[in-house]
Amino acid sequence: MNILALDTSLQAMSVAVLQDGTLLGETTLNRMKTHSQQLLPTIENLVKLAGLTPEELDGVAVAYGPGSYTGLRIGVTTAKTLAYTLQIALYGVSSLAVLAANVRADERLIVPLMDARRGNVFAGMYQWKNGKLDNVALDKHVSLEQLCAETAALTQPAIFVGANAQMRAQIKDALGSQVSFTDEVSGLPRASRVAELAAQTTPVDVDSFVPHYLRLTEAENNWLKTHPGHEHDDNYVEKV
Amino acid sequence: MSKDELILAFESSCDETSVAVIKNGDVILSNIIATQINSHKRFGGVVPEVASRHHVEEITMIIDDALKEAGVDYADLDAVAVTYGPGLVGSLLIGVTAAKTIAYAHHLPLIPVNHMAGHIYAAAFVTKLQYPLLALMVSGGHTELVMLTGPAEFTIIGETRDDAAGEAYDKVGRVIGITYPAGKEIDRLAHLGKDTFDFPRAMDKDDNLDFSFSGLKSAFINTVHHADQKHEKLSREDLAASFQAAVVDVLVDKTMTALKQHRVKQLIVAGGVAANSGLREALSARLAVEMPDVELIVPPLRLCGDNGAMVGAAAHILRGKQVFADATLNAQPNLNFARA
Numbered sequence: 001m002n003i004l005a006l007d008t009s010l011q012a013m014s015v016a017v018l019q020d021g022t023l024l025g026e027t028t029l030n031r032m033k034t035h036s037q038q039l040l041p042t043i044e045n046l047v048k049l050a051g052l053t054p055e056e057l058d059g060v061a062v063a064y065g066p067g068s069y070t071g072l073r074i075g076v077t078t079a080k081t082l083a084y085t086l087q088i089a090l091y092g093v094s095s096l097a098v099l100a101a102n103v104r105a106d107e108r109l110i111v112p113l114m115d116a117r118r119g120n121v122f123a124g125m126y127q128w129k130n131g132k133l134d135n136v137a138l139d140k141h142v143s144l145e146q147l148c149a150e151t152a153a154l155t156q157p158a159i160f161v162g163a164n165a166q167m168r169a170q171i172k173d174a175l176g177s178q179v180s181f182t183d184e185v186s187g188l189p190r191a192s193r194v195a196e197l198a199a200q201t202t203p204v205d206v207d208s209f210v211p212h213y214l215r216l217t218e219a220e221n222n223w224l225k226t227h228p229g230h231e232h233d234d235n236y237v238e239k240v
Numbered sequence: 241m242s243k244d245e246l247i248l249a250f251e252s253s254c255d256e257t258s259v260a261v262i263k264n265g266d267v268i269l270s271n272i273i274a275t276q277i278n279s280h281k282r283f284g285g286v287v288p289e290v291a292s293r294h295h296v297e298e299i300t301m302i303i304d305d306a307l308k309e310a311g312v313d314y315a316d317l318d319a320v321a322v323t324y325g326p327g328l329v330g331s332l333l334i335g336v337t338a339a340k341t342i343a344y345a346h347h348l349p350l351i352p353v354n355h356m357a358g359h360i361y362a363a364a365f366v367t368k369l370q371y372p373l374l375a376l377m378v379s380g381g382h383t384e385l386v387m388l389t390g391p392a393e394f395t396i397i398g399e400t401r402d403d404a405a406g407e408a409y410d411k412v413g414r415v416i417g418i419t420y421p422a423g424k425e426i427d428r429l430a431h432l433g434k435d436t437f438d439f440p441r442a443m444d445k446d447d448n449l450d451f452s453f454s455g456l457k458s459a460f461i462n463t464v465h466h467a468d469q470k471h472e473k474l475s476r477e478d479l480a481a482s483f484q485a486a487v488v489d490v491l492v493d494k495t496m497t498a499l500k501q502h503r504v505k506q507l508i509v510a511g512g513v514a515a516n517s518g519l520r521e522a523l524s525a526r527l528a529v530e531m532p533d534v535e536l537i538v539p540p541l542r543l544c545g546d547n548g549a550m551v552g553a554a555a556h557i558l559r560g561k562q563v564f565a566d567a568t569l570n571a572q573p574n575l576n577f578a579r580a
């Protein structure tokens with residue numbers, strides 16, 4: 001089983017190739033370049049360095065979100081197009097779970113989070129149980145303040161992954177000795193973790209696979225306020 | 241005769257997801273178009289983030305439909321082509337990403353196509369093109385006169401200094417209660433009314449080939465607001481007819497001036513506004529009288545809007561010129577031809 005794994009949900013981008021669960025190679029880039037420019041060249045290069053051709057891939061695993069909308073779309077579109085065109089399995093995993101999986105052999109509550117601007121974050125809660133990363137609270141879009149309150153209510157030691165300096169200060173203020181933080185490198189997504197988590201899931205339907213944005217667009221939110229009852233309409237696109 | 245050339249072509253620059261299979265640059269084997277218009281109607285115009293999300297929902301199904309309808313397999317393909325600009329960056333990125341991925345997976349060359357070149361080369365499905373030729377490019381985002389001195393050799397010789405013609409249609413449409421997109425309805429109303437308001441024809445008598453539609457738009461809006469304040473009801477048909485007459489007059493006059501300055505055998509009208517019947521009628525009438533030797537080429541309606549087929553037609557020309565891109569290809573939202 002040859003698996004290509006990707007994560008483009010944050011500014012850092014990671015690609016990995018695995019064979020029967022063994023990591024053959026991984027590239028993580030944390031530059032200001034766009035994912036559009038560097039994702040496919042990285043895949044091309046890494047698959048070649050792993051001694052494989054695209055035809056030899058058996059599956060693609062991708063972090064489906066949350067994260068930067070454009071980044072997610074590039075990763076998800078690449079993954080679903082590759083799975084579709086090579087007729088191979090597609091796996092999707094939470095990009096917050098991917099960050100959580102950077103914390104190893106630790107029984108504490110793991111809180112991965114990403115900056116969502118204006119005092120908000122995308123965050124989830126995870127915990128290792130019997131060697132598996134358990135999702136304790138669903139990934140969501142929430143104010144950092146609210147996240148701290150919810151963590152405090154759980155009254156157990158927690159480790160935060162992915163917090164920037166400013167967020168750390170606010171979390172430390174709110175939670176004191178209940179919390180600790182990972183180092184910076186552990187806050188970067190690793191595609192090998194995407195593959196590891198994907199191995200515990202079943203393949204998804206390729207055509208209907210989309211990023212988990214965890215937020216409607218502002219335009220849709222405003223429109224729904226004046227058009228209640230249309231929350232689940234989805235017949236907006238038609239072939240002509 | 242050598243083997244047929246087959247190109248798989250992608251277009252996703254705005255609110256249509258389209259994939260086509262084109263044979264030898266002028267035969268459409270398939271041209272699947274999924275439009276998001278019903279989604280953006282909710283907001284009165286295209287919302288970029290919503291458009292990008294829809295493209296991801298559609299992309300693999302549209303590719304599959306295009307290949308199945310054409311009855312071709314990857315092994316039959318010679319290249320993958322994609323619009324990489326101009327357009328909405330988030331929308332462009334879905335087509336670019338998908339096209340690059342298909343090209344990589346099947347070891348196919350990738351051809352980067354300028355969206356405007358696509359619109360112009362939609363004419364290749366109508367007749368054989370002869371250079372030099374002139375194109376009047378009119379759409380929601382563009383109003384340009386483009387000279388083609390040879391295959392895929394583009395020079396802008398005139399362009400709008402403010403609004404695009406299609407943009408002006410949408411803006412005045414809103415003022416008289418026509419929902420986005422307004423072009424088709426204004427065109428329909430215009431045929432029922434008369435040009436009674438005598439709106440300004442900006443820059444019409446100037447020597448240069450540039451356009452301006454913001455003055456016309458303001459004059460229209462002021463006229464309607466004035467009447468509203470006096471509780472007068474103006475004829476929507478006459479307003480539409482007057483507006484359309486002003487737009488068409490300027491477009492036709494400038495095009496005729498360009499034709500007098502540049503000797504060409506063919507005039508292509510390209511872009512979404514090429515679907516406008518008022519423009520088609522006025523241009524062919526003027527050409528018949530003043531320049532009967534110039535052949536007017538207006539692609540069929542389905543090929544005037546955004547579609548993958550036009551991208552495949554342009555890509556055929558680019559393949560002949562060995563224009564290829566690699567896996568680093570990025571969307572270029574502000575891509576344009578050079579100005580003369």
Ligand SMILES: [Zn+2]
Pocket residue numbers: 355359379511512545546
């Ligand atoms: Zn267009």
